[in-house]
Amino acid sequence: MIRFENVGLRYGMGPEVLRDLTFEIRPQSFQFLTGPSGAGKTSLMRLLFLSLKPTRGLIRAFGKDTSALNKSQIPALRRRIGIVFQDFRLLDHLTTYENVALPLRVIGQEESQYRSDVVELLKWVGLGERMHVLPPVLSGGEKQRAAIARALITRPEMLLADEPTGNVDPPLARRLLRLFIELNRLGTSVVIATHDLALMDQVDARRMELGEGRLQIHD
Amino acid sequence: MTDDDRTQRAGRGPRPAAGRPAAPRRAKAAPKARKRGAAGELRPSAPIVPPQAVAGRALTLVVAIMSFLACLTIGAVTVIHEAASAWSNDLLREVTIQIRPAEGVDMLREIEKATAAARAQAGVGTVRALSDQETRNLLQPWLGAGLDLESLPVPRLIQVQVAAPAAFDLGALRLAVSAEVRGASVDDHSLWTSRLAAMANAVVLGGIAVLLLVLGSMVLSVVFATRAAMAGNRDVVEVLHFVGAEDSFVAREFQRHFLLLGLQGGLAGGVAACLVFLVLGFLADERSGLQGLARSMDMFGGVSVGVGGYLGVLAIIFLVTVLTAATSRLAVRAHLRRIE
Numbered sequence: 001m002i003r004f005e006n007v008g009l010r011y012g013m014g015p016e017v018l019r020d021l022t023f024e025i026r027p028q029s030f031q032f033l034t035g036p037s038g039a040g041k042t043s044l045m046r047l048l049f050l051s052l053k054p055t056r057g058l059i060r061a062f063g064k065d066t067s068a069l070n071k072s073q074i075p076a077l078r079r080r081i082g083i084v085f086q087d088f089r090l091l092d093h094l095t096t097y098e099n100v101a102l103p104l105r106v107i108g109q110e111e112s113q114y115r116s117d118v119v120e121l122l123k124w125v126g127l128g129e130r131m132h133v134l135p136p137v138l139s140g141g142e143k144q145r146a147a148i149a150r151a152l153i154t155r156p157e158m159l160l161a162d163e164p165t166g167n168v169d170p171p172l173a174r175r176l177l178r179l180f181i182e183l184n185r186l187g188t189s190v191v192i193a194t195h196d197l198a199l200m201d202q203v204d205a206r207r208m209e210l211g212e213g214r215l216q217i218h219d
Numbered sequence: 220m221t222d223d224d225r226t227q228r229a230g231r232g233p234r235p236a237a238g239r240p241a242a243p244r245r246a247k248a249a250p251k252a253r254k255r256g257a258a259g260e261l262r263p264s265a266p267i268v269p270p271q272a273v274a275g276r277a278l279t280l281v282v283a284i285m286s287f288l289a290c291l292t293i294g295a296v297t298v299i300h301e302a303a304s305a306w307s308n309d310l311l312r313e314v315t316i317q318i319r320p321a322e323g324v325d326m327l328r329e330i331e332k333a334t335a336a337a338r339a340q341a342g343v344g345t346v347r348a349l350s351d352q353e354t355r356n357l358l359q360p361w362l363g364a365g366l367d368l369e370s371l372p373v374p375r376l377i378q379v380q381v382a383a384p385a386a387f388d389l390g391a392l393r394l395a396v397s398a399e400v401r402g403a404s405v406d407d408h409s410l411w412t413s414r415l416a417a418m419a420n421a422v423v424l425g426g427i428a429v430l431l432l433v434l435g436s437m438v439l440s441v442v443f444a445t446r447a448a449m450a451g452n453r454d455v456v457e458v459l460h461f462v463g464a465e466d467s468f469v470a471r472e473f474q475r476h477f478l479l480l481g482l483q484g485g486l487a488g489g490v491a492a493c494l495v496f497l498v499l500g501f502l503a504d505e506r507s508g509l510q511g512l513a514r515s516m517d518m519f520g521g522v523s524v525g526v527g528g529y530l531g532v533l534a535i536i537f538l539v540t541v542l543t544a545a546t547s548r549l550a551v552r553a554h555l556r557r558i559e
Contacts, residue, residue, distance in 0.1 A: 049461075072465065079463035089458050093269040095262070102267070103462040111264055132262070150462070 001027050001158060001189055002048060007057030009043055017043055019213040021057070025158065025191060030184045032200050033193040035210030041193040044210065045162050048191065049083050050074050062157075079107065082151030082188075086163040088143045090135040090150070096142075097122065097131040100149045107154070118153060125149045125179065140167045144176065158189040165199055173199055267459065268452055268472045278444045282484025283491070285437035286539045289430055290492030293531035294524045296426035301525060303419030306412045312384060314392065316377040319402040329400050330375055336395045337379045343392075344382030349375065437539065438546050441477065445550035448473060456555070470551040474544050481543025485536040492532055496524040 002025045009018040017040045025031070025048070033041055046052040047059065050066060059066040061077055069077070090099045097118055104114040122131045125145040135143055144167060151159055161180065165173035177192075177199060184190045194200065200207060207218040316333050320326055330348045337346045349357070354375060355366050362371075381387045393405045449456065459469050 051461075075460075075463045075465045078461070083461055085461075089454065089461065091267075091455055091458055094265055094267070098264055101264070102458070105264070105267065106459060106462050106464040106468055154463075 001025050001062065003058075003060045004047075005058040005060075007047065007054045007059060009040075009047065009052065010055050016055075017213055018047070018054075018210075018215075021215045023208065023215060023217060025189055027157070027189055028184065028187055029206065030181070030190045030203070031192070031206040031208055032203075033191055033208045033210065034195055034197075034200065036195065039210040040213060041195075041210055042162060044215075045083075045160055045191070045193055048158075048160055049081060050077060079103070079154055080157045082154065082156035082159045084144075084147045084151045084159070084161040084164050086166050088135070088147040090138075090143060090146055092135050095132050095134055096127055096138065096146045099135065099146055100131075100153055102150060103154045114153075121149050121153055122146075141169075141172045144168055144172075145179075148176070148179065152183065152188075156188060158191070159183060160191050160193075162193045163195075164192060165194060165196055170198070174202065177202060266472070266475070268448070268455055268476060270476055278440065279480050279484045279487070281440045282437060282481055282539060282543060283487035285433050285440070286485045286488025286535055287491050288488075289433045289437075289535045289539070290489050290532045291495065292426050292430045292433065293535060294492060294496050294528045296423050296430075297528040297531060298524060299419045299426070300423050301527070303416045303423070306416050306419070312381050313408070314379040314381065314389065315406045315408070316379060316396055317374050317404050317406060318377070318400060319374045319404075320372040321402045324401055326375060329403070330377065333377055333396055333400045333403055336399050337377065337392060340387065340392050340395065342381055342383040342385070342387030344380040346377060346379050348377045434538070434542065438542055441481075441543050441546040442550045445473065445477065445547040446554060448476075449551060449554045456558075466552055466555045469555060470548045473551045474548045477547035478540060478544035481540040482536075484543070485539035488539070489532045489536040493529065496528060500524065 004021045004023050007018065007021040008016050010016045021044070033044060035041055043052065047054060050061060050069075053067070062080060064073075064077070090096075091102070094102070100122060101111070101114055101118045104118070105111075119128070119131065122128055125148060127142060127145055127149065130138060130142055130146075135146065138146065144164060148161070148164070151161075159180070164176055164180075168176065173196065180190050180192060181203065209216045209218065316337060318326065318329050318333060334346050334348055337343055351368055354368060354373065355364075358366060358373065379392070389405070389407055396403045396405055456469055459472070
């Protein structure tokens with residue numbers, strides 16, 4: 001699905017923050033991306049999301065060499081990837097419903113086409129009662145779920161979640177994790193960046209550990 | 220903990236039967252969701268770029284002022300342009316015969332002879348010698364009242380109205396008058412009108428330059444405002460990119476606001492300019508009682524802005540709207556090219 005070959009990344013003239021990364025995210029796989037703070041998890045997530053270009057090496061996303069892509073081809077690839085940010089990135093002037101529906105509006109769907117899908121998904125993540133509310137009124141957990149729903153509404157082939165449990169208490173973190181596992185069971189590849197060991201211990205999944213710019217994979 | 224309770228439901232939620240994300244588009248699921256009525260309570264989707272984040276009122280005012288100035292310029296240019304072409308046409312509509320007094324010449328007889336010669340020409344309408352009283356009135360500002368025309372060598376004027384400019388031959392009139400009347404000359408005002416017309420054309424060119432400058436500064440204001448709006452909505456732009464929006468979509472979302480803003484500003488400025496035209500037209504009317512203004516505007520054939528002026532205002536409103544939208548679109552796209 002996404003394949004890295006000897007990928008390296010540096011910012012400007014600084015040292016390489018990521019070095020010789022070679023791995024593949026397979027279809028319908030589930031993996032944790034872990035490592036200490038500053039190890040480059042977020043940079044790796046951005047590479048996976050095509051919002052950064054590697055300084056060397058090759059990234060193939062959905063069968064395409066990303067270095068050969070021009071800017072106008074990237075949106076189409078991004079629509080196949082859902083991303084959940086640590087800080088949610090919800091738009092404060094849109095309701096929960098409108099935030100979740102945003103990716104569908106972007107691809108030009110009419111509201112009558114997507115209304116029932118969005119309502120149903122919001123109910124699925126437990127926000128059925130909160131869909132008319134603006135994000136500033138939502139609790140951290142609710143925002144997190146709204147962000148996850150927004151990432152899922154287009155039914156992406158791959159979900160990237162950056163510290164999805166960083167802002168929530170352990171019981172909620174466990175429930176969110178169950179949500180991701182369920183999603184994976186339904187066919188989506190999931191990559192969760194976290195440094196929460198307790199969370200990872202709950203699932204027997206592939207672990208990709210970043211340390212000093214290099215990646216170790218424990219299958 | 221209400222949040223937790225809700226999450227509890229959510230945690231249990233992701234069972235395939237409870238409505239998995241892959242399912243909702245199936246024919247069965249869609250009507251069910253609609254029946255629940257939840258969708259019916261939704262507000263109409265809010266604009267993706269919040270309207271208040273675009274430097275709204277101040278920019279609308281700037282656009283309105285710029286459109287107002289542009290429309291005034293258009294109005295003035297059309298008035299002057301029409302006057303200039305009218306002056307050029309009047310060249311053939313009126314000719315003056317001037318008879319200078321000479322020793323031993325009976326002025327009244329000469330006037331009669333000149334009048335008769337003029338009347339004999341083809342295309343000539345009315346021929347009228349200025350009466351003694353009219354000549355006195357003309358000279359009064361310089362020589363005072365109670366002037367005795369007989370005792371002074373005052374040239375006399377005969378006004379010749381041309382009824383059919385096509386049939387009229389100025390050369391023939393000149394020849395006839397100078398042959399029969401001593402000291403007579405024919406003035407067709409061409410020097411005077413050609414100078415006026417040249418000046419008026421220069422003013423028209425100046426007006427067009429002013430128009431371009433006004434529109435140019437409006438475009439620049441829109442560029443700055445668009446940049447400010449983009450900077451103020453960086454999070455919106457980022458999120459749109461993350462959910463797979465193309466640049467053209469982002470540009471469209473911003474352009475929508477600016478189109479409306481340009482239309483509002485353009486309309487406000489255009490309507491204000493039309494009101495000014497109407498008020499000026501009324502004030503310059505002889506019946507308004509403001510004789511001074513009316514007379515001072517006579518040279519331009521009155522200040523009433525014609526159909527051309529009002530069409531110009533419409534064109535300006537359209538141009539301002541299109542320019543605002545197109546400028547913001549280009550500015551957004553340029554900005555997006557820079558940030559990636």
